[in-house]
Amino acid sequence: xxLTRKDLLDIRSLEAGEIQTILDSAASMKExxxxxxxxxxxxxxxxVVNLFLEPSTRTRxxxxxxxxxxxxxxxNVSGSSSSVTKGETLVDTARNIEAMSPDCVVIRxxxxxxxxMLARTLRCSVVNAGDGMHEHPTQALLDLLTxxxxxxxxxxxxxxxxxxxxxxxxxxxxIAGMRKMGMSVTVAGPPTLIPPGVEELGVKVARRLxxxxxDVDVIMMLRLQHERMAGHFVPSLREYSRLYGLTxxxxxxxxxxxxxxxxxxxxxxxxxxxxxxxxxxxxxxDQVANxxxxxxxxxxxxxxxxxxxx
Amino acid sequence: MPAVTFREKAQVLDEPGIDRxxxxxxxxxxxxxxxxxxxxxxxxxxxxxxxxRRIAVRLQGIEGRPVAVGALDITLYRDDLSLKNGTPVLRxxxxxxxxxxxxxxxxxxxxxxxxxxxxxxDAIIDLGRPRMIQxxxxxxxxxxxxxxxxxxxxxxLPTARREAVQVLLREHDGQDRVVIQEPDDA
Numbered sequence: 111x112x113l114t115r116k117d118l119l120d121i122r123s124l125e126a127g128e129i130q131t132i133l134d135s136a137a138s139m140k141e142x143x144x145x146x147x148x149x150x151x152x153x154x155x156x157x158v159v160n161l162f163l164e165p166s167t168r169t170r171x172x173x174x175x176x177x178x179x180x181x182x183x184x185x186n187v188s189g190s191s192s193s194v195t196k197g198e199t200l201v202d203t204a205r206n207i208e209a210m211s212p213d214c215v216v217i218r219x220x221x222x223x224x225x226x227m228l229a230r231t232l233r234c235s236v237v238n239a240g241d242g243m244h245e246h247p248t249q250a251l252l253d254l255l256t257x258x259x260x261x262x263x264x265x266x267x268x269x270x271x272x273x274x275x276x277x278x279x280x281x282x283x284x285i286a287g288m289r290k291m292g293m294s295v296t297v298a299g300p301p302t303l304i305p306p307g308v309e310e311l312g313v314k315v316a317r318r319l320x321x322x323x324x325d326v327d328v329i330m331m332l333r334l335q336h337e338r339m340a341g342h343f344v345p346s347l348r349e350y351s352r353l354y355g356l357t358x359x360x361x362x363x364x365x366x367x368x369x370x371x372x373x374x375x376x377x378x379x380x381x382x383x384x385x386x387x388x389x390x391x392x393x394x395x396d397q398v399a400n401x402x403x404x405x406x407x408x409x410x411x412x413x414x415x416x417x418x419x420x
Numbered sequence: 421m422p423a424v425t426f427r428e429k430a431q432v433l434d435e436p437g438i439d440r441x442x443x444x445x446x447x448x449x450x451x452x453x454x455x456x457x458x459x460x461x462x463x464x465x466x467x468x469x470x471x472x473r474r475i476a477v478r479l480q481g482i483e484g485r486p487v488a489v490g491a492l493d494i495t496l497y498r499d500d501l502s503l504k505n506g507t508p509v510l511r512x513x514x515x516x517x518x519x520x521x522x523x524x525x526x527x528x529x530x531x532x533x534x535x536x537x538x539x540x541x542d543a544i545i546d547l548g549r550p551r552m553i554q555x556x557x558x559x560x561x562x563x564x565x566x567x568x569x570x571x572x573x574x575x576x577l578p579t580a581r582r583e584a585v586q587v588l589l590r591e592h593d594g595q596d597r598v599v600i601q602e603p604d605d606a
Contacts, residue, residue: 131509138493138512147546152496180496410496410510 113411117229117236120245121286129290133255135407136400142179143402153182156213156413161204162239163189164220168374168398169239169248173216176405200224201231208232213413235412243277243338249373250283252404254291256397257328260369265292270322272354273332273381274303277339280373281332285311298322299354302343319354323364330371331356331381347380357383369393426584426601432577433598438558441574442471445556446478448572453523458551460488460522464540465511467529470591471558475527490515497539513543520548529587531557534568559598561585
């Protein structure tokens with residue numbers, strides 16, 4: 111089964127079978143990273159525009175490498191260097207880019223819904239690389255790929271997602287993806303950072319970090335999203351870290367083979383102690399490596415088969 | 421495009437026929453290359469891989485040593501991606517040995533236009549610089565569109581373009597046979 115949609119905007123609207131297809135394709139793409147010549151001609155002559163209007167290193171670099179390994183031409187437009195600073199609206203910027211006939215626009219934007227709006231405006235494919243507090247679908251897909259690689263399957267696994275759930279698009283996309291793949295999810299964090307009604311997404315809520323960690327297969331730590339916080343959500347970073355920071359000591363209550371994940375960037379010493387981030391349970395760098403494979407798969411599945419409209 | 425259905429016109433190889441063809445190809449490889457030193461077989465997914473494994477068993481029987489076998493997925497190298505409706509599923513390349521300085525025998529079930537082999541050559545060469553690449557196919561049905569020919573052929577099978585050749589193998593189809601099909605126009 112292929113992917114028959116024009117855009118990849120969120121996990122919410124994907125079916126489990128589509129997620130499976132993306133993960134299987136990504137698994138095939140991983141072989142290319144091990145080659146001496148890391149390039150295949152699949153997207154030769156295709157143009158991918160990375161429109162990143164919010165800071166990003168990992169995701170932008172990852173999309174750029176993914177496109178280049180598939181032989182696409184990748185152009186990066188970042189917020190600070192673009193006409194956006196001269197007052198151009200997002201739709202105008204996008205229409206101007208579209209006039210140059212790209213095959214795909216990858217958008218990162220601080221406003222929730224920005225990718226959906228672009229997708230309605232543009233004829234080319236649109237990939238959401240993170241929109242405000244809404245979704246970050248490629249992050250969830252690379253997380254699922256990492257878990258599947260390490261455990262061999264997804265169904266029946268349990269995950270604790272810890273930290274700033276309220277402002278996290280990573281949490282939102284992961285909860286949607288994990289539930290679709292038959293996994294159980296517990297969220298934990300300060301009550302001010304757990305969105306009311308989160309249970310409706312099919313997750314359990316734990317008050318204490320220690321309760322969330324017990325018996326889970328995966329612990330996913332999140333960063334405090336200071337840039338999205340309007341007001342005071344935690345009394346102090348120190349208190350947050352003491353209650354919700356993952357340390358070796360708190361890990362003693364977890365399973366011996368637990369996987370520890372973090373979407374990055376890690377604030378060492380706040381949500382995660384350095385010994386944990388660099389420790390044997392940590393798969394943080396596997397996540398980054400899998401990010402390239404997942405984005406290759408998505409670009410290939412969205413724009414690889416088209417060109418001549420059938 | 422309306423779906424074309426095919427009906428079987430003739431069976432051209434049965435199970436013993438396929439066995440004999442693969443045994444002959446194995447002997448020809450040993451004779452032509454003077455042994456299996458430095459040799460690796462690379463099957464083109466999907467059925468080429470099964471044929472490569474079967475030939476490898478025979479080569480080991482003749483020469484008494486194992487021969488490396490790899491699997492090649494040429495999807496990312498195809499020149500007809502844009503003509504397809506939707507994207508073909510990737511099944512991955514798995515070549516667990518360096519190809520540089522090896523003699524590679526590419527193996528596929530049917531040789532037709534030659535475009536698959538053109539893609540496979542590009543894919544192999546991206547992995548390194550083999551000493552030599554040869555081609556073995558179970559069936560050569562003609563109608564080449566590129567200057568490509570097979571070094572080892574199980575059966576030469578003159579066909580019309582409108583016909584289809586289907587290789588059925590135990591590993592995928594539960595039976596071993598090769599059939600010619602023709603469009604069911606009537």
